[in-house]
Amino acid sequence: MTSTPLPLFKALPCADASVDIWFNDQPLRVPGSRSVAAALLAAGIARFRATPVSGAPRAPYCMMGACFECLVEIDGVPSRQSCMVTVRDGMRIRSQEGARDLPPIPASLEDAHGR
Numbered sequence: 001m002t003s004t005p006l007p008l009f010k011a012l013p014c015a016d017a018s019v020d021i022w023f024n025d026q027p028l029r030v031p032g033s034r035s036v037a038a039a040l041l042a043a044g045i046a047r048f049r050a051t052p053v054s055g056a057p058r059a060p061y062c063m064m065g066a067c068f069e070c071l072v073e074i075d076g077v078p079s080r081q082s083c084m085v086t087v088r089d090g091m092r093i094r095s096q097e098g099a100r101d102l103p104p105i106p107a108s109l110e111d112a113h114g115r
């Protein structure tokens, strides 16, 4: 006999308006007035990033900015803690795959380092 897995989270009834976002190019309607992490979890997203070394899947753990397991790219900015950012209509969110590239060195700093 197979059983249907129970959802990890059950949203409390509330009057918050839903917002439309994209996660890895998938359109989602999620509850608003909460963190990106809470909104994605409510939509059934269970994999937020992959570790740089093994590629193991990761998802939010602490929901308070301490563990960094919830890192995603939001509107083109990598390494955002999704539990610390309020979801907004139109956000484009991508899972973070492995290590991020370092940002380019500004020209003013290149001169200081003799490059």
Ligand code: FES
Binding pocket: 037, 059, 060, 061, 062, 063, 064, 065, 066, 067, 068, 069, 070, 071, 081, 082, 083, 084
């Ligand atoms: S879930 Fe721990 S830092 Fe976001």
